[in-house]
Amino acid sequence: NAGVTQTPKFRVLKTGQSMTLLCAQDMNHEYMYWYRQDPGMGLRLIHYSVGEGTTAKGEVPDGYNVSRLKKQNFLLGLESAAPSQTSVYFCASSYLSGAGEAFFGQGTRLTVV
Amino acid sequence: AQKVTQAQTEISVVEKEDVTLDCVYETRDTTYYLFWYKQPPSGELVFLIRRNSFDEQNEISGRYSWNFQKSTSSFNFTITASQVVDSAVYFCALTTIKAAGNKLTFGGGTRVLVKP
Numbered sequence: 284n285a286g287v288t289q290t291p292k293f294r295v296l297k298t299g300q301s302m303t304l305l306c307a308q309d310m311n312h313e314y315m316y317w318y319r320q321d322p323g324m325g326l327r328l329i330h331y332s333v334g335e336g337t338t339a340k341g342e343v344p345d346g347y348n349v350s351r352l353k354k355q356n357f358l359l360g361l362e363s364a365a366p367s368q369t370s371v372y373f374c375a376s377s378y379l380s381g382a383g384e385a386f387f388g389q390g391t392r393l394t395v396v
Numbered sequence: 397a398q399k400v401t402q403a404q405t406e407i408s409v410v411e412k413e414d415v416t417l418d419c420v421y422e423t424r425d426t427t428y429y430l431f432w433y434k435q436p437p438s439g440e441l442v443f444l445i446r447r448n449s450f451d452e453q454n455e456i457s458g459r460y461s462w463n464f465q466k467s468t469s470s471f472n473f474t475i476t477a478s479q480v481v482d483s484a485v486y487f488c489a490l491t492t493i494k495a496a497g498n499k500l501t502f503g504g505g506t507r508v509l510v511k512p
Contacts, residue, residue: 314497323405325487325502333497341499373441377498384431385500387441 285309289374289388296364296395304359304391306374314377315357316341316385317349319370326373332357364395398423400490402503409478410511417473417506419488427493430464430471431500435485444486447471478510 287308296302306315313334318326318341328341332351346368348360357376361368371392375385399422409415421430432444445455447464455462459476475482485507489500 316497316499318502323504325400325402325504326489326500327502328499331497331499339496371439375441383498384443384446385498386443387433390439 287374287376287386287388289372289391291391292389293392294394296361296393298364298366298395300364301360301362302364302393303361304372304374304393306357306359306376306388307355308357308374308376308386309355310376310386311354312376312378312386313354314385315351316375316377317347317357317359318373318375319343320373320390321370329359329372364393366395369393369395398425398428398490398492398495398501400488400501400503402486402488402506404506405504406507406509408509408511411480412477415475415478415482415508415510417475417486417488417508419471419473419503421469421471421488421490423490423492425492425494429491431489431491432462432471432473433487433489435487435505437484441487444473475508478508480510480512483508483510 290305316331317329330349335354338349350358374388377385401420428449430447434442461474463472485505487505488503
């Protein structure tokens with residue numbers, strides 16, 4: 284049972300480059316999320332999705348785009364990376380109802396130079 | 397809007413000491429859920445506990461215990477007889493029944509260092 288899987292685990296980008304982070308979950312969860320973790324700031328929500336084909340902005344959406352074409356996948360894109368986007372990115376998923384706990388992926392450490 | 401505050405950024409203890417992590421939350425909703433997650437040095441986030449706003453009973457799980465007090469909007473976490481393996485960053489989080497997508501609001505985290 285894989286749970287939530289993120290790829291890649293590490294990446295170094297040059298300023299201005301683009302990339303896509305992939306998140307896949309095998310728990311049939313409706314809700315999926317992308318968070319970024321920065322020192323002293325906890326995890327902040329970038330974008331989220333409440334179901335296939337839907338996306339919504341979180342707390343810090345600028346500079347990112349997302350897509351949820353399939354229920355099990357949630358993609359996070361950086362069109363033109365900036366050093367301020369250096370962070371650890373976590374994907375998570377949760378059940379539709381009952382405010383159950385979110386299940387997190389292993390994280391992606393992204394460095395933009 | 398929701399807010400979670402973990403005032404302690406780092407706590408250092410010697411093994412076998414007890415350690416209490418503070419969590420204070422803010423929300424206008426009457427139905428909400430509180431969580432604690434552990435992030436060990438390996439980096440993954442591990443779910444520890446969920447409480448809903450209608451259940452103020454304290455909970456104990458092994459060496460872990462949680463004290464939920466609505467009167468002070470606090471959900472504190474105590475590790476009894478700490479061990480080196482407890483060294484991690486601990487996050488308190490909140491969601492409400494009205495939060496779209498059950499999205500979580502996290503505190504800034506408390507780093508716990510347990511020295512042998």
